Amino acid sequence: MSETSPLARPFPALPPIAGVRLAVSRAGYKAWDRADLTYAALDPGTVVAGVTTKSKCPSPEVEWCRQTLVLGQARALVVNAGNSNAFTGNRGRSAVEAIAARVAGAIGCQPSDVFVASTGVIGVPLPIDKAEAGIDAALVAPEATWIDAANAISTTDTFPKGAVTRAVIGDRTVTLVGVIKGSGMIAPDMATMLGFIFTDAAIEASLLQRMLEGANAHSFSCITVDGDTSTSDTVLAFATGRAGNAPLTTVEDAGADAFHAALSDLCRQLAHLVVRDGEGASKFIAIDVAGASSDESAHRIAMSIANSPLVKTAIAGEDANWGRVVMAVGKAGEPAERDKLAIRFGTTQVAESGLAVEGYDEAPVAAHLKGQEIEIGVDLGLGEGQATVWTCDLTHGYISINADYRS
Amino acid sequence: MSETSPLARPFPALPPIAGVRLAVSRAGYKAWDRADLTYAALDPGTVVAGVTTKSKCPSPEVEWCRQTLVLGQARALVVNAGNSNAFTGNRGRSAVEAIAARVAGAIGCQPSDVFVASTGVIGVPLPIDKAEAGIDAALVAPEATWIDAANAISTTDTFPKGAVTRAVIGDRTVTLVGVIKGSGMIAPDMATMLGFIFTDAAIEASLLQRMLEGANAHSFSCITVDGDTSTSDTVLAFATGRAGNAPLTTVEDAGADAFHAALSDLCRQLAHLVVRDGEGASKFIAIDVAGASSDESAHRIAMSIANSPLVKTAIAGEDANWGRVVMAVGKAGEPAERDKLAIRFGTTQVAESGLAVEGYDEAPVAAHLKGQEIEIGVDLGLGEGQATVWTCDLTHGYISINADYRS
Incomplete structure (x- = not known):
């Protein structure tokens, strides 16, 4: 073990x-x-x-x-x-x-x-x-x-x-x-x-x-x-x-x-x-998606974010890389409009209406990302669809466990 | 760089x-x-x-x-x-x-x-x-x-x-x-x-x-x-x-x-x-899927295998873990029958008709996996659908590049 x-x-x-x-x-x-x-x-x-x-x-x-x-x-x-x-x-x-x-x-x-x-x-x-x-x-x-x-x-x-x-x-x-x-x-x-x-x-x-x-x-x-x-x-x-x-x-x-x-x-x-207890996990991540065209669409977008290696490694690196969240929303294939998208880390809005929030306070974001419980919020601005999913970050621990495991 | x-x-x-x-x-x-x-x-x-x-x-x-x-x-x-x-x-x-x-x-x-x-x-x-x-x-x-x-x-x-x-x-x-x-x-x-x-x-x-x-x-x-x-x-x-x-x-x-x-x-x-030049890549992997119900289905199954972190880490670890390939076929959601599935690494058949090939020669498989050019073959045994996709393995290098990269 x-x-x-x-x-x-x-x-x-x-x-x-x-x-x-x-x-x-x-x-x-x-x-x-x-x-x-x-x-x-x-x-x-x-x-x-x-x-x-x-x-x-x-x-x-x-x-x-x-x-x-x-x-x-x-x-x-x-x-x-x-x-x-x-x-x-x-x-x-x-x-x-x-x-x-x-x-x-x-x-x-x-x-x-x-x-x-x-x-x-x-x-x-x-x-x-x-x-x-x-x-x-x-x-x-x-x-x-x-x-x-x-x-x-x-x-x-x-x-x-x-x-x-x-x-x-x-x-x-x-x-x-x-x-x-x-x-x-x-x-x-x-x-x-x-x-x-x-x-x-x-x-x-x-x-x-x-x-x-x-x-x-x-x-x-x-x-x-x-x-x-x-x-x-x-x-x-x-x-x-x-x-x-x-x-x-x-x-x-x-x-x-x-x-x-x-x-x-x-x-x-x-x-x-x-x-x-996800393999190699160092952060517990809750992903809240709101404003989607339906609950099912919100769920698929949330899972696209949760399964993105680039989002998961960014969280492992305590990096407020919301661009990778945009990427994961975009690749989900679900209804999304770039210029209506809003993203937050913890309670701090970092992107709104298709671009970064000018001069947002980085201190609470950095503090949030240093913790073990991370929350990423995405609002599509399209409808009432909502979903929450949970995942963990992707770390060297995952690679160590799975590249060394022998069948 | x-x-x-x-x-x-x-x-x-x-x-x-x-x-x-x-x-x-x-x-x-x-x-x-x-x-x-x-x-x-x-x-x-x-x-x-x-x-x-x-x-x-x-x-x-x-x-x-x-x-x-x-x-x-x-x-x-x-x-x-x-x-x-x-x-x-x-x-x-x-x-x-x-x-x-x-x-x-x-x-x-x-x-x-x-x-x-x-x-x-x-x-x-x-x-x-x-x-x-x-x-x-x-x-x-x-x-x-x-x-x-x-x-x-x-x-x-x-x-x-x-x-x-x-x-x-x-x-x-x-x-x-x-x-x-x-x-x-x-x-x-x-x-x-x-x-x-x-x-x-x-x-x-x-x-x-x-x-x-x-x-x-x-x-x-x-x-x-x-x-x-x-x-x-x-x-x-x-x-x-x-x-x-x-x-x-x-x-x-x-x-x-x-x-x-x-x-x-x-x-x-x-x-x-x-x-x-995939981030952290140490192996080039070709995934050939044949016998699928259509070419499109074969492509989706091949991409499911190519994107599986567990398959990618197994290849990084030079492990002939065909069970993870079965898993990735199963999760693709495409037509598949467990008991018709055949899997090979390189030219060596390791699984057929829903179970491991008894006493297959592990030496050529091990030698193949130690190389830089890996081939995984899957035959669904259902139809004529065929596809090939290419990917790389998932290593500590990927984590290092992406958990340290700063936006």
Whole structure:
């Protein structure tokens, strides 16, 4: 594991979720001295929702989850770290089926109740013997904590990532806990890396799916580290129903809004943590685009800025190079009029109406850029479209990690 | 100027072009000790064609060239280095008009016969007094050589770039010479950086335009360094007609094919030189995509691979990480079937039918990746679509250049 990201956050105190039991074990997918298999047992009645990568070359785990998500029920989750099992043909598919069968046989459920996710190198079939031995060990292991799980699902992550939110539904308070891993190949397209959310709320699977998709659109789909989209991106949300609230079945139910807000908050927190552990990151960058012709257009412009190597290196160099922001707006291909464009760093307007603001105060801009939390604001001056995305800077650290990494 | 790129090519011997007279001068756009204004005087009767950036925020120079290209005639070219004049509002437009007027007054032509291009920092109006003094000096300067011009149009380029081709039209041999500059913010979208082509051929402006657009589609539009598209990308081609060939007016004319081929060859050579001077480049990478559902789809997949930071860093690290190539294919959003995909490095097939080729010989792959000329081949196995693009690797050098550069 590399040195901890300077943008790291301490792992928060996360409460247990009734109906969820965690375990970790050492399957030994790589030659490392750490747990690399995570197992979550879920009480009968648990429902599940999920979003997965839009990659045209998804891993067999992603295909498995897509099939089983249709049924909406879950009894177990297995996460493998160190081997993504992607692009491994029939052997990869067999490994996923073997994992599901092993767990189903041990706990007495259908294989389709078992969710599987894997992360790591592409192109090497997941060794079934190691997976099965790891599962057997996890089934009899002592209960693990959230931080154990957050560590066990990690690969190049430099710190474990988790978050918690709560919502009041009627007379019950429900709890949502999530763990997530990054931290390169991060430009999830309607999904992300591997993220797992657990709640004791009672909610119908279809409603949970709808709410997760909504939350995803404003969190995991709004982050990017390097513009590269993984073949394995997966976020799953499990709801055990053990809080005993009146089950949520429609968005109009009392408490549904509160739950949706708590889920969205959790997803945004988790997404931010992934950016904070972006490979080589030294700055957390929020990009706000307003005045675009539509929200979708604003999002595409914001992502064009967030993925621009020249913008990202300028921020790494603490350079208020708004010309590179103009460039990134221009290349997005979205409606833009040069002479209506305004750009700010932090709260200081540096360009307006197609040219630099004469004699703007450089001191607050320089001070802002020296910090770890950077904000770039762009106003297109065309309409009401708005979007915010989050990214990190591009540093020598990214090159060191990725030019030295061996497949 | 940084250390010369390891991929540099020596500047070739370039012959004079009848009807073209070059000069350079020191306008002093930056605090540097070099010529930074390039002037080309063109004989009466010279026709011109051009392609410019698709950026939605083009520079006033680009807008000027688009307007004047419609007329198809040229008498002079002025190129400013060190200041792109982009995003400078009315002052920027005034600077371009002042340059055109100054030259037109001095040589007795219409301002619309004067072409202007500028490269450098965005957001600082081009100082009119320096431009005018530079033009006045160039008008009386001794004749300059092609390498003088190639150096004077450069900014962060580490070596001057030029090329020559010839074609036989009837009983005459015509000559085409080009000079070009890069070398960051390079992902031209139907155009490129600043490139200038001069030929003594006699050809109608509309046919030259058509041929240049065709050549561009397979050269400048097929290269990328960092995926960032400049606001100033411009390629202009000037034909003086002094070779005395029977003027080319249609693609069916004798010699038209030969001229088009020579123009395409020249554009490809110039485009390759830009990649060879990509910021921080240590490897020249050709990406061949075949078997796609269409040529356009193949091009988009090839560009997705070429712009992937993870592919580019893997090549920098001499790592045969074909999993990252799969990732880049998958994220392109184009038709792809994981289990039909085949990937090669150099001539060695490393993946086929959705999985690694068992026991492929790693020795030739390792040897290939240690070289400076890398070839990645992808076969989608779907159709007849084909494309080739060229890029360079992503190294610490890119970060050093761009995180330290100050606007």
